[in-house]
Amino acid sequence: MFRYTCLNPISQKGLELFSDQYTEVKELAAADAVLVRSAKMTELEIPDSVLAIGRAGAGVNNIPVADCAEKGIVVFNTPGANANGVKELVLAGMLLASRDIVGGVEWIKDNQEDPNIGKLAEKQKKQFAGCEISGKKLGIIGLGAIGSMVANAADALGMEVYGYDPYLSIDAAWNLSRNVHHSKNVEEIYEQCDYITIHVPLLDSTKQMLNEEAISKMKEHVVILNFARDLLADEEAIVKALQSGKIKRYVTDFANPVVAGKKGVLVIPHLGASTAEAEENCAIMAVKELRDFLENGNIRNSVNFPNCDMGVCKGRSRVAITHRNIPNMISQFSKILGDEGMNIADMTNKSRGEYAYTLMDMEAEIPGEAIEALESVEGVSRVRVVR
Ligand SMILES: NC(=O)C1=CN([C@@H]2O[C@H](COP(=O)(O)OP(=O)(O)OC[C@H]3O[C@@H](n4cnc5c(N)ncnc54)[C@H](O)[C@@H]3O)[C@@H](O)[C@H]2O)C=CC1
Numbered sequence: 001m002f003r004y005t006c007l008n009p010i011s012q013k014g015l016e017l018f019s020d021q022y023t024e025v026k027e028l029a030a031a032d033a034v035l036v037r038s039a040k041m042t043e044l045e046i047p048d049s050v051l052a053i054g055r056a057g058a059g060v061n062n063i064p065v066a067d068c069a070e071k072g073i074v075v076f077n078t079p080g081a082n083a084n085g086v087k088e089l090v091l092a093g094m095l096l097a098s099r100d101i102v103g104g105v106e107w108i109k110d111n112q113e114d115p116n117i118g119k120l121a122e123k124q125k126k127q128f129a130g131c132e133i134s135g136k137k138l139g140i141i142g143l144g145a146i147g148s149m150v151a152n153a154a155d156a157l158g159m160e161v162y163g164y165d166p167y168l169s170i171d172a173a174w175n176l177s178r179n180v181h182h183s184k185n186v187e188e189i190y191e192q193c194d195y196i197t198i199h200v201p202l203l204d205s206t207k208q209m210l211n212e213e214a215i216s217k218m219k220e221h222v223v224i225l226n227f228a229r230d231l232l233a234d235e236e237a238i239v240k241a242l243q244s245g246k247i248k249r250y251v252t253d254f255a256n257p258v259v260a261g262k263k264g265v266l267v268i269p270h271l272g273a274s275t276a277e278a279e280e281n282c283a284i285m286a287v288k289e290l291r292d293f294l295e296n297g298n299i300r301n302s303v304n305f306p307n308c309d310m311g312v313c314k315g316r317s318r319v320a321i322t323h324r325n326i327p328n329m330i331s332q333f334s335k336i337l338g339d340e341g342m343n344i345a346d347m348t349n350k351s352r353g354e355y356a357y358t359l360m361d362m363e364a365e366i367p368g369e370a371i372e373a374l375e376s377v378e379g380v381s382r383v384r385v386v387r
């Protein structure tokens, strides 16, 4: 029997994939697995009972990923599952920044009682006029699941698309329209583009990437779109550049006191992934990942441990070990098991940075003493008998 808890509302379409082996619990302390969207887990004490966290979404900056790795808690996300939802909102953001649709709609609301509203609207509309996006240059920083979809859609809408991603995956490269101009440095995006959209994860290396220096290299009246994370931009500098007219519009999916209500800023209340489809896709993927991990020990789409898949256990028992990626671990594990007279039927060991994961199928039940001995190996964070 497994227990899971949801720290945010999670689509029922995903939750219904849990079998009757699973119960939902309210308390984090009582849970084996956690499903989360944007709840700040960095502010929570994560109890040792938690084996895995499923982020129904892409960004994991709300989860203490490194601490979890150290404790042997496997953190999953759902790559690409909400990308289309975000792509569509980015397109909407570009259009809203190009024509004053919001201002126009507000004007109608303010004048709704006027019996001559139709005539008046025709007179007033020029103040809300704008430009088309077709033919304009769009720079995309980060060509992952979202960035590459935005690139292709903008290309189809007639924009000239520049893309910058020094770590571009082969999959993303295959999916990109051949019309997308490959920028080898981000300065080209700053210097050339009328619209700039950022789609990178929030990391130490990307924090405040869109800062005063970056803005100084951009074209006059540039439009900046941020549907990734607010901390990727120095928003004080952005507000200053909006006041001076250097930036025409800043469209952001993240509300905070620096940008809320500021002239030239369009703030959306983090709606990028808030579509029925994205919420379902993310929940379904997260639940499948958690189930495969809890029931089989397999890891798919983790952000702190390597992928590792041995299918369903065909031996008598399976043991899963999270540990540091240091020499001599496998020989210690096999010595402990060998000393207990146990034969390893199948085994996989994978590493990712400082951490590693070992799955072993055994021809017999693993005795408690062997588990204790495995747990006491220096560098082992967790030993779990999966079956
Ligand atoms: N507004 C919303 O509701 C949502 C926001 N997001 C945010 O968008 C981010 C991106 O999401 P996905 O595209 O799904 O992630 P992804 O992991 O598929 O793509 C991120 C891309 O950024 C690239 N990258 C990393 N560092 C870079 C750098 N310094 N310069 C240029 N490229 C760099 C990576 O190589 C990768 O291709 C997430 O990390 C999350 O913060 C994601 C989903 C929903």
Ligand SMILES: O=C(O)CCC(=O)C(=O)O
Binding pocket: 037, 038, 056, 057, 058, 059, 060, 082, 270, 273, 274
């Ligand atoms: O779950 C959400 O609504 C937030 C989505 C998001 O920001 C992400 O997936 O990174």
